[in-house]
Amino acid sequence: MLRQWNGIQKPSDETLAARLDAARELLAKQQMLVKEMKLPVLVLVEGWGTSGKGSCIGKIIKGLDPRFFKVASMEEPTAEECRKPFLYRHFIKIPEAGNFQFLDSGWMDEVVEAKLHQNMDAEEYNSRIDSIKRFERQLTDNGYLVMKFFLHISQKEQKKRIEALLDNKDAKWRVSKKDRWQNTHYEKCVGVYDSYLEDTNMPSAPWYIVDAKSRKWTELQILETLTQGIEIALNNHALSVPLLQNVFPLVPMPKLSEIPLDCAVIEEELYKPQLKQLQQRLGELHNRLYRKKMPVIIAYEGWDAAGKGGNIKRLTEALDPRGYEVHPIASPEPHEKARHYLWRFWNHMPKTGHIAIFDRTWYGRVMVERLEGFCSENDWKRAYNEINEFERELHEWGAIIIKFWVQIDKDTQLTRFTDRQNTPEKQWKITDEDWRNREKWDQYEEAVNEMIQKTSTVYAPWHILESVDKKYARIKALQIVIDELEKGLK
Amino acid sequence: MLRQWNGIQKPSDETLAARLDAARELLAKQQMLVKEMKLPVLVLVEGWGTSGKGSCIGKIIKGLDPRFFKVASMEEPTAEECRKPFLYRHFIKIPEAGNFQFLDSGWMDEVVEAKLHQNMDAEEYNSRIDSIKRFERQLTDNGYLVMKFFLHISQKEQKKRIEALLDNKDAKWRVSKKDRWQNTHYEKCVGVYDSYLEDTNMPSAPWYIVDAKSRKWTELQILETLTQGIEIALNNHALSVPLLQNVFPLVPMPKLSEIPLDCAVIEEELYKPQLKQLQQRLGELHNRLYRKKMPVIIAYEGWDAAGKGGNIKRLTEALDPRGYEVHPIASPEPHEKARHYLWRFWNHMPKTGHIAIFDRTWYGRVMVERLEGFCSENDWKRAYNEINEFERELHEWGAIIIKFWVQIDKDTQLTRFTDRQNTPEKQWKITDEDWRNREKWDQYEEAVNEMIQKTSTVYAPWHILESVDKKYARIKALQIVIDELEKGLK
Numbered sequence: 010m011l012r013q014w015n016g017i018q019k020p021s022d023e024t025l026a027a028r029l030d031a032a033r034e035l036l037a038k039q040q041m042l043v044k045e046m047k048l049p050v051l052v053l054v055e056g057w058g059t060s061g062k063g064s065c066i067g068k069i070i071k072g073l074d075p076r077f078f079k080v081a082s083m084e085e086p087t088a089e090e091c092r093k094p095f096l097y098r099h100f101i102k103i104p105e106a107g108n109f110q111f112l113d114s115g116w117m118d119e120v121v122e123a124k125l126h127q128n129m130d131a132e133e134y135n136s137r138i139d140s141i142k143r144f145e146r147q148l149t150d151n152g153y154l155v156m157k158f159f160l161h162i163s164q165k166e167q168k169k170r171i172e173a174l175l176d177n178k179d180a181k182w183r184v185s186k187k188d189r190w191q192n193t194h195y196e197k198c199v200g201v202y203d204s205y206l207e208d209t210n211m212p213s214a215p216w217y218i219v220d221a222k223s224r225k226w227t228e229l230q231i232l233e234t235l236t237q238g239i240e241i242a243l244n245n246h247a248l249s250v251p252l253l254q255n256v257f258p259l260v261p262m263p264k265l266s267e268i269p270l271d272c273a274v275i276e277e278e279l280y281k282p283q284l285k286q287l288q289q290r291l292g293e294l295h296n297r298l299y300r301k302k303m304p305v306i307i308a309y310e311g312w313d314a315a316g317k318g319g320n321i322k323r324l325t326e327a328l329d330p331r332g333y334e335v336h337p338i339a340s341p342e343p344h345e346k347a348r349h350y351l352w353r354f355w356n357h358m359p360k361t362g363h364i365a366i367f368d369r370t371w372y373g374r375v376m377v378e379r380l381e382g383f384c385s386e387n388d389w390k391r392a393y394n395e396i397n398e399f400e401r402e403l404h405e406w407g408a409i410i411i412k413f414w415v416q417i418d419k420d421t422q423l424t425r426f427t428d429r430q431n432t433p434e435k436q437w438k439i440t441d442e443d444w445r446n447r448e449k450w451d452q453y454e455e456a457v458n459e460m461i462q463k464t465s466t467v468y469a470p471w472h473i474l475e476s477v478d479k480k481y482a483r484i485k486a487l488q489i490v491i492d493e494l495e496k497g498l499k
Numbered sequence: 500m501l502r503q504w505n506g507i508q509k510p511s512d513e514t515l516a517a518r519l520d521a522a523r524e525l526l527a528k529q530q531m532l533v534k535e536m537k538l539p540v541l542v543l544v545e546g547w548g549t550s551g552k553g554s555c556i557g558k559i560i561k562g563l564d565p566r567f568f569k570v571a572s573m574e575e576p577t578a579e580e581c582r583k584p585f586l587y588r589h590f591i592k593i594p595e596a597g598n599f600q601f602l603d604s605g606w607m608d609e610v611v612e613a614k615l616h617q618n619m620d621a622e623e624y625n626s627r628i629d630s631i632k633r634f635e636r637q638l639t640d641n642g643y644l645v646m647k648f649f650l651h652i653s654q655k656e657q658k659k660r661i662e663a664l665l666d667n668k669d670a671k672w673r674v675s676k677k678d679r680w681q682n683t684h685y686e687k688c689v690g691v692y693d694s695y696l697e698d699t700n701m702p703s704a705p706w707y708i709v710d711a712k713s714r715k716w717t718e719l720q721i722l723e724t725l726t727q728g729i730e731i732a733l734n735n736h737a738l739s740v741p742l743l744q745n746v747f748p749l750v751p752m753p754k755l756s757e758i759p760l761d762c763a764v765i766e767e768e769l770y771k772p773q774l775k776q777l778q779q780r781l782g783e784l785h786n787r788l789y790r791k792k793m794p795v796i797i798a799y800e801g802w803d804a805a806g807k808g809g810n811i812k813r814l815t816e817a818l819d820p821r822g823y824e825v826h827p828i829a830s831p832e833p834h835e836k837a838r839h840y841l842w843r844f845w846n847h848m849p850k851t852g853h854i855a856i857f858d859r860t861w862y863g864r865v866m867v868e869r870l871e872g873f874c875s876e877n878d879w880k881r882a883y884n885e886i887n888e889f890e891r892e893l894h895e896w897g898a899i900i901i902k903f904w905v906q907i908d909k910d911t912q913l914t915r916f917t918d919r920q921n922t923p924e925k926q927w928k929i930t931d932e933d934w935r936n937r938e939k940w941d942q943y944e945e946a947v948n949e950m951i952q953k954t955s956t957v958y959a960p961w962h963i964l965e966s967v968d969k970k971y972a973r974i975k976a977l978q979i980v981i982d983e984l985e986k987g988l989k
Contacts, residue, residue, distance in 0.1 A: 013622060017748050132503060135697060148704055149741070156744075207625060212636055215746045241742050244880070251735040253637070254728055256705045258507050321613075390734070 011199050016220045017230070021075035025225055032232035033072045034100045040109075046246050047106035048349070049153045052235065053115045056160025057198075058188030059170040060221040065160070066111045068228050069235075071451040078109035083118055092360040093303070094406040095137065095143055099357040105347040116141055117205060124201050125194075136405055138208045143398045149213040150250045150391060151349050154242035155308035156235055157214060159206060163194035168310060256364065257397045259362055260465045263473075264458050270418055273475030273482075280480045287487040288327035294494045295328050295364070295473060302361040303497060304408040307490065308370040311415025312453075314425040316479040321366055323483040324490065333364035335407045338373065350374055350384070350392075351399055361407070370412075371396055375460045380452055393463040400469040411490055411499040414461060415476045419450055449451040500696040501651060501689050506710045507720070509688040515719055520914055522722035525979045530563055530577040530599075531728045536597035536736050539643045542725065544603045546650025547688075548678030548709040549660040556601045557649070558718050559725075566909040568599035573608055582792070582850040584633050584896040585627065590845040593638065595837040606631055607695060614691050615684075617909070626895055628698045633888045640740045640837050640881060645730035646725055647704060649696060650711035654685040721766070739877035746885045750955045754948050754964075760908055763965030763972075770970045778817035778975040784984040785854070789868050792851040793987060794898040797980065798860040801905025801942075803933045805913040806969040810905060811856055813973040814980065823854035828863065840864050840874070840882075841889055860902075861886055865950045890959040899987040901980055905949060905966045909940055 020028065029488050043050060054062045063082070070078055070410070081102055090098045096116075109375055120137050123129035129137070148155050161421035162170070174180045191198050206216045221227045275283070298305060309317045323337060336357045347352045350369055359365035374396070379389040400410055416426075426447070430440040446453070465471045472489050476482035510518065533540060544552045552633050553572070560568055571592055580588045586606075594600035610627050613619035619627070638645050652660070661678055664670045680823035681688050696706045707724050711717045765773070788795060797814070799807045811825060826847050835843045841861055864886070869879040890900055907915075916937070919929040938945070955961045966972035 142702075212632075212743045213741065215744055217746070238744055241744055245741040248741050248877075249738050250741060251703065251738050252731050253702045254705050254731055256707070387738075 010210065010216060010218060011014060011159075011203045014161065014218050015290075019220065019223070019226050025229060028233070029225060029229050032229060032236055035236045036069075036095060036232060036239075037072045039236060039243075040077065042243055043109070043239060044077060044107040046243055046313050047347075048239070048242055048246065049104045049106050050109045050242070051104055051148065051153055051155045052109060052111045053155070053157045054112065054160065054231075055114050055117045055158065056219070056221060057162050057167055058185060058191050059167055059174070059183075060160035060162050061220045061224060061227060062113050062160055064224065065227050065231060066113055066437045068224075070109075070111065073109060078111065079104065079108065080113065080140075081110045083112065083114040086275050088117070089360065092362075093358055093468055096140055096402060096478075097358055100144065100349075100352065102274070103153070103348055103352060106152075107347070110235075116144075117209075119138065121198075121201050122204050124205075125198065128180055140402055140405070141212060143402070145209070145211060145214045147395055147398065148349065150395075151388075152245075153349070154238055155214040156238045157209075157216050158219050158234070160219050160227060164192060165190060166222060167192050167195070178186070225376075235408075247385075249385070252390055253394050255394060255397070255463070257401065259463070260467055260470045262465045262471060265416060265454055265461075265473075268416060268473055268475065270416065270421075270475050270477045273485075274478040275481040275484055276301075277480075280484065281483050284323065284480075284487070287484065287491060288323070290491055291324070291327040291487060291494075292329070294491060294498065295332055295466075297498055298364075298494060299332050299362045301498060304359050304403075304406065305364040305494065305497075306359065306408050306410050307364065307366045308372070308405060308410070308412045309366070309368050310370060310372050310376070310413065310457075311414065311476070312417050312422055313439075313446060313475070314321060314422050315415040315417045316428070316476045316482055317368055317415050319479055320474065320476070320483050320486050321368060322390050323487065324366065327487075328364065332362065333366060334359065335366045335368060338367060338369040350378075350394070354399075357364060358403075359408075371399065372460060372464075376453065376456050379456055380449055393460070396464055397466055397469075400466065402466075404468040409493050411493050412464075412469060412471045412475050413486060414457065414471050415474045415482060417476050419447075421477050422447060422450075440463075500700065500706060500708060500762060500950060501649075501693045504651065504708050507711070509710065510718050511785075513714055518723070519715060520717050521863065522719060522726055526559075526722060526728045526729075527562045528965045529726060529733075530567065531543040532733055533599070533729060534567060534597040535731055537837075538729070538732055539594045539596045540599045540729065540732075541594055541638065541643055541645045542599060542601045543607075543645070543647045544650065544721075544865070545604050545607045545648065546654050546709070546711060547657055548675060548681050549657055549664065549673075550650035550652050551714060551717060552603050552650055554714065555711075555717050555721060556603055558714075559721060560599075560601065563599060567597065568601065569594065570601045570603065570848075571601065573604040576609070579850065582852075583848055584893060584898075586630055586892060587772050587845060587848055590634065590839075592844065593643070593838055593842060595834060596642075597837070606634075607699075611691050611695050611987060613686075614695075615688065624741065628695075630892055630895070631699050632701060633892070635699070635701060635704045637841075637885055637888065638839065640885075641878075642737070644693070644728055645704040646728045647699075647706050648660065648709050648721055648724070649692075649706055650709050650717060652711050653681060656712060657682050657685070674702075712866055737875075739875070740881060742880055743884050745884060745953070747891060747958075748755065749953070750957055750960045752951045752955045752961060755906060755951075755963075758906060758963055758965065760906065760965050760967045763975075764968040764973040765974055767970075770974065772824055773974050774970075774977070777974065777981060778813070780981055781817040781984075782813070782819070784981060784988065787821070787988055788854075788984060789822050789852045789970070791988060794849050794851050794893075794896065795854040795987075796849065796893060796898050796900050797854065797856045798862070798900070798902045799856070799858050799905065800860060800862050800866070800903070800947075801964070801966070802907050802912055803936060804912050804919070804928075805905040805906050805907045806972060807858055807965045809969055810903075810964065810966070810976050811858060814856065817977075818854065823856060825856045825858060828857060828859040840868075841885070844889075848893075848969065849898075861889065862954075866943065866946050867894065869946055874891065886954055887956055887959075890954075890956065899981050899983055902954075902959060902961045902965050903976060904947065904961050905964045905972060907966050909937075911941075911967050912937060 054066055056062050066080055070080065086098060099116045102110060102112065124134055145155050171184050171192060174184045210216050219227055219230045309321060311317050325333060325335060341353060354371045357365060374384065374392040375389050378384045403410055426439055426443065429435040461471045472480070474482040474485055544556055546552050560570065576588060589606045592600060592602065610624070614624055635645050655744055661674050661682055664674045700706050709717055709720045797810060801807050815823060815825060831843060844861045847855060864874065864882040865879050868874045893900055916929055916933065919925040951961045963970040964975055
């Protein structure tokens, strides 16, 4: 893209000034619509060192209401961030609905830097590109506007700028080592940047190469492209998105109704010794995975009163409390609702070597959100693939993913509900909502069947825990976790 | 994709047979829905030589009603096809709505072959990849299901198959020179194939790598993936598709109402000599572009009775009849309507060195089809970009594209209509439809303004022909054509 780029004819100063005024005015007007239509806008500004990324963003935001935009500069990942999945520190920066987020360089930098300095082989590079493409596509599919600019200057121009800055005592510090390296290795950089731009140039989030030779001209190109982009995004508001083909190999799974529950029992006298033995083994493995820095994600879903809480308790009893976290998932807060539904789960990703246990999960999208109409039909139908992609991302990061469906029958639920209702110290556990959900048992069952069929990927299959006998379910859960950790630690 | 591919666990023979029966039955059922919902299905089967592409297609079609599918094998392009744009021979093969088209290899082959044998530089390769991505995305955006399979076998397996065929007197002929070359250069091929698969792996039309070690297992993988794909495509039926960001540099254009018509006149005594002189010059240029093998596409749009016919006539008078064709575009035939709206225009692409003149064009999509509701709002809104992409394709092929809007005012039209009505030998030129269209003048004007704004790309801008004075318009058209040809022939 950079190599074949011929530039665009710069208009005369007079025309430029007039178009700049018009574009600024239009953006200011659009901001109200952006707010009103709850459009989230992500503006990515990449480019050569000294191409003027920061100062350009500075000019553009002048016309915007400061309550509704944020600017972030890319910094070296912290030690903590290095222990998270690649997309983590980027995903958590996505804007709220109705807001602008400007990024003075985003996720391009660490990928091209690693490639330039041979710190990344072709396979890893391809995997990063896939991650980035999925990330950006998930954003645009979920109604985000993603505008990507690359500020382009020639080697000669860059050299001139670097020299001018170095000549100026007060501006000297602004020239980084990286800028100088870039300039002396300009051709090599062009090659690597070009591939990256080519590889991540998607129809829903294309790259715009900006001729950055003069400040005003740079600003105009960005403003005009951005306002054009906003117009298109507003037009796409609330439009359904075609479902994508599944590309992840799936494990065949039974329907819930095909799972026998009555034989899944454990004899009372076997429970305690088995529990103890398994918990001890799990404790040992926890130590090993901590040292091996292997991240683990355990996801619990299941019927109300199926015994998730007690099951999780038997797991955590065995774990070193410094090495795990339990995340109970309730309905989303307003600031969570205003973002991509996976955003709050990205925020809860464990560090390497840690275990994150989710009591209810991102699968809410295809269960409660589906059935209660909290999202559109198109949203939840799209979610199977989005979730498979999300878990794929975690898998490629190196995480072990264990997903449990805690299964009981309808009668068992009734017995437990009634028991809760009648036992004062258990009454907090039962709400009107639980009864309402129970009325929709059949619809939930259908949704759960579809979910299990469509998201049991080979790298993150569902495990069914038959939990009419809660003790049986606990032993089975422990055994599965141990098996998966042993496989992963091999 | 091939390098990291680990294969999928092949099921036991028993399971395989059962799943094969189920998948065949499902496909047979789906065919009726495909017909009913008018889903066009394009199945691309690529893969290694001797991987069994043909025989696999042969098995799959056994379960289909032969009236509703076609199979085509890729052949070397004919001399005629070599003189057409790259996508031509592929685009014209797309299926009708409700039908299956199986391709025993499609557009992958010529691209990877050229790359393998160093007949294509990086720039040309990238441009091909862009074409292919746009082509496939236009199909899926327009409701096509595009399923892409790559039949994968190891070098060892391929060698074994080649040797077995060579040992068999009657099958010997089936081993091509290319198969043998592939086998001895297997690793090199993996590299080139892999990049191609990676580069064209799109969310809406992803690649499926098929483990082609055994015939039945190959068939099962394709059948199961295909039926899954059909299910998703049926779900997407008639769904709107989000508009894409514009990525083509546009030329600023005036609105029709801003174009002065009264001063666009030519003095009677100047017309004849100028016409003669320009036509002579055009004739010379036609010869030159014929020898230089430069293709030219001239598109006419304009108000009814604006004078398109007479204008075209003055152009063609100057041309050698062996080197041009005029395509009058009426409403589409049923077999044209059953395909992507650009299909019939792809069919009319000129050979290199030839001129194709279109009297009305693909812009019908954003004018008559928009205003008469012959396509959905989403369809015509998407069309601006699709058309820009289409013309971009022709431009990259090397074509000169000249687009005329023949402009008159409403009063002039009325005068001409009335004249036609009252002159017996002109009456055939005026229909009730013309009068009906006239009633929608304001809506048309709005549509034309939007069209001109959004499709005046730098490589294919609109030219306005002020045609209240038809003679003026003719002279202007000739001058523009001459200018553009001279620029192109430089």
